[in-house]
Amino acid sequence: MLRAGVDLGGTKIQSVIVDPEGEVLGQDRIPTPQDQGSAGVIAAMVASVRSALASANASLDDVLGVGVGAPGQIDHDDGTVSHAGNLPDWLGTVPVAGPLREALGVPIELANDVQVGVMAESQLGAGRPYSSMLGIFCGTGVGGGIVINDALWLGRGAAGEVGHMVVMPDGALCPCGRRGCLEAYAGRAAMEVEARRRVDHGKHTKLFTIMQKKGRSRVSSGVWAKALAKNDHMATELIDRAVWALGLASASAVNLLDVEAVVIGGGLGCRLGTPFADRIRAAMIPHLILPEKAPQVLSAALGDLGGAMGAALRVQHTVPPPGNIGVVHEED
Amino acid sequence: MLRAGVDLGGTKIQSVIVDPEGEVLGQDRIPTPQDQGSAGVIAAMVASVRSALASANASLDDVLGVGVGAPGQIDHDDGTVSHAGNLPDWLGTVPVAGPLREALGVPIELANDVQVGVMAESQLGAGRPYSSMLGIFCGTGVGGGIVINDALWLGRGAAGEVGHMVVMPDGALCPCGRRGCLEAYAGRAAMEVEARRRVDHGKHTKLFTIMQKKGRSRVSSGVWAKALAKNDHMATELIDRAVWALGLASASAVNLLDVEAVVIGGGLGCRLGTPFADRIRAAMIPHLILPEKAPQVLSAALGDLGGAMGAALRVQHTVPPPGNIGVVHEED
Numbered sequence: 001m002l003r004a005g006v007d008l009g010g011t012k013i014q015s016v017i018v019d020p021e022g023e024v025l026g027q028d029r030i031p032t033p034q035d036q037g038s039a040g041v042i043a044a045m046v047a048s049v050r051s052a053l054a055s056a057n058a059s060l061d062d063v064l065g066v067g068v069g070a071p072g073q074i075d076h077d078d079g080t081v082s083h084a085g086n087l088p089d090w091l092g093t094v095p096v097a098g099p100l101r102e103a104l105g106v107p108i109e110l111a112n113d114v115q116v117g118v119m120a121e122s123q124l125g126a127g128r129p130y131s132s133m134l135g136i137f138c139g140t141g142v143g144g145g146i147v148i149n150d151a152l153w154l155g156r157g158a159a160g161e162v163g164h165m166v167v168m169p170d171g172a173l174c175p176c177g178r179r180g181c182l183e184a185y186a187g188r189a190a191m192e193v194e195a196r197r198r199v200d201h202g203k204h205t206k207l208f209t210i211m212q213k214k215g216r217s218r219v220s221s222g223v224w225a226k227a228l229a230k231n232d233h234m235a236t237e238l239i240d241r242a243v244w245a246l247g248l249a250s251a252s253a254v255n256l257l258d259v260e261a262v263v264i265g266g267g268l269g270c271r272l273g274t275p276f277a278d279r280i281r282a283a284m285i286p287h288l289i290l291p292e293k294a295p296q297v298l299s300a301a302l303g304d305l306g307g308a309m310g311a312a313l314r315v316q317h318t319v320p321p322p323g324n325i326g327v328v329h330e331e332d
Numbered sequence: 333m334l335r336a337g338v339d340l341g342g343t344k345i346q347s348v349i350v351d352p353e354g355e356v357l358g359q360d361r362i363p364t365p366q367d368q369g370s371a372g373v374i375a376a377m378v379a380s381v382r383s384a385l386a387s388a389n390a391s392l393d394d395v396l397g398v399g400v401g402a403p404g405q406i407d408h409d410d411g412t413v414s415h416a417g418n419l420p421d422w423l424g425t426v427p428v429a430g431p432l433r434e435a436l437g438v439p440i441e442l443a444n445d446v447q448v449g450v451m452a453e454s455q456l457g458a459g460r461p462y463s464s465m466l467g468i469f470c471g472t473g474v475g476g477g478i479v480i481n482d483a484l485w486l487g488r489g490a491a492g493e494v495g496h497m498v499v500m501p502d503g504a505l506c507p508c509g510r511r512g513c514l515e516a517y518a519g520r521a522a523m524e525v526e527a528r529r530r531v532d533h534g535k536h537t538k539l540f541t542i543m544q545k546k547g548r549s550r551v552s553s554g555v556w557a558k559a560l561a562k563n564d565h566m567a568t569e570l571i572d573r574a575v576w577a578l579g580l581a582s583a584s585a586v587n588l589l590d591v592e593a594v595v596i597g598g599g600l601g602c603r604l605g606t607p608f609a610d611r612i613r614a615a616m617i618p619h620l621i622l623p624e625k626a627p628q629v630l631s632a633a634l635g636d637l638g639g640a641m642g643a644a645l646r647v648q649h650t651v652p653p654p655g656n657i658g659v660v661h662e663e664d
Contacts, residue, residue, distance in 0.1 A: 258487025
């Protein structure tokens with residue numbers, strides 16, 4: 001049987017169809033509708049899954065279920081997504097599993113987008129050779145996950161917030177409202193705020209010109225990559241700063257956890273690739289208690305598809321408990 | 333059957349005899365011989381186990397084995413302890429399991445002293461109600477351990493080095509040679525170096541007067557406690573600094589691991605007790621991504637006996653593999 005996975009993001013919806021070995025047989029990628037509320041977003045997810053199935057020459061009868069990786073707070077039992085500020089018009093707590101199941105007629109498995117992305121890298125991507133790893137996903141923010149004995153360690157439900165390890169006491173302001181978190185140095189949103197602050201103080205950069213030329217309203221990963229390629233001074237400084245912070249936080253995490261590998265993913269991490277991962281490793285080593293046993297630091301291998309592939313992986317864990325109707329709990 | 337445990341330290345050897353429920357039936361505590369080399373230390377361990385057995389009205393026939401918690405690097409297969417700088421005249425790699433087994437005639441289980449101390453707190457002490465915890469042991473240095481699903485997570489063998497999480501980039505010099513590690517702020521050796529530095533710069537403190545009155549050559553945990561009780565300004569400042577660093581490092585660790593509890597142990601941690609743990613929790617909360625879900629921060633419950641009790645716990649894991657003579661591998 002096949003499995004479908006959907007990565008629900010604020011700007012795009014990515015769907016994949018995978019076979020039992022995790023091979024991608026088909027996929028679809030569409031923009032997240034910005035003006036039709038959560039109902040429009042859910043309708044777009046349904047359409048995207050159908051389109052991915054068509055590209056795989058498969059139908060809903062061939063799939064065991066659909067996994068969905070979503071931002072915000074997931075209530076697995078209720079099948080809802082709350083506090084998803086990145087999603088357009090996503091007010092309060094929105095039922096997702098129920099409506100999707102009604103439209104698609106297969107079990108739906110909801111999970112956190114970063115957690116499924118980390119598990120995809122662990123099982124199918126750069127972390128595959130290792131039974132323990134730390135995933136650090138640099139996108140708008142910095143998320144992450146810890147894999148121990150080949151399983152995601154969730155703690156009391158919120159483990160993996162590597163983006164909020166403190167790298168500099170009383171340091172840069174983080175989008176979370178605190179100071180000195182890793183995300184304040186290595187998250188795209190915070191890096192853009194810092195770039196604008198420097199421009200306001202009379203510094204020069206090509207970042208915003210490149211952004212406008214690309215027709216973007218935000219300094220995207222592609223904008224950062226282009227500015228670096230043009231040797232833009234400010235972009236280079238801010239990426240250096242991100243590398244420093246990522247090296248420091250990874251070193252503290254590795255001293256604590258002694259994992260075999262650190263996998264750098266997310267939009268920015270994937271875009272900057274292996275040279276970025278190599279620089280993070282070099283920045284990490286001076287802070288390691290056992291530098292001679294420095295872990296591998298690798299760029300995420302699955303790129304844009306990782307989130308959707310990880311969401312699909314969640315479906316295999318679906319074993320309907322006795323007296324229950326599968327993954328959709330008390331939906332009506 | 334009973335189990336014996338020995339905590340081998342640079343200044344004292346602590347032995348306990350525990351029953352299958354982990355109850356302490358007898359114990360012995362003697363100074364570590366300082367001038368008889370490793371042979372003298374091993375002979376003292378043998379004497380201490382015999383003395384603990386006598387105090388429990390038991391004999392070697394009643395014990396399943398002896399667990400030993402030792403500093404330095406443990407080679408479990410070879411039964412040796414290396415790089416144990418805290419132990420007197422401990423040069424190179426010293427066989428420990430072999431000589432002890434020869435003298436006592438029971439299986440010997442060697443393990444890292446901090447790791448057994450953390451496991452004792454998890455299974456029999458402050459961490460008992462929780463299946464996940466972080467142990468932070470503040471003594472001469474700062475060691476620690478991570479318990480996940482009721483088991484110690486060792487990573488590639490060196491996990492738990494919470495003392496070398498970086499709390500201040502380019503900060504205070506750590507005994508490990510790096511800068512800004514937690515241990516540079518919360519380890520007794522580093523705190524004493526800092527106090528001497530401040531005295532050299534003309535600052536006043538009662539720390540060294542109290543030390544001399546107590547007949548100590550080092551600023552022990554008792555000296556710190558006494559100076560605090562006398563409202564010594566420098567001692568208060570340095571303990572405040574340690575609390576700050578412990579709060580910061582625990583917050584980063586909790587954001588990463590989301591454990592249920594943090595247990596503060598070690599000589600200094602146990603001596604300063606619950607008020608110290610409460611202050612660390614207060615210092616941690618502002619840096620937590622989910623402050624409303626702050627973990628418990630507890631003072632270690634087993635005190636001075638924890639290490640020896642944890643060493644005894646190791647014996648229960650001893651299942652001689654087929655064709656093997658138990659825990660003593662290739663000893664002769």
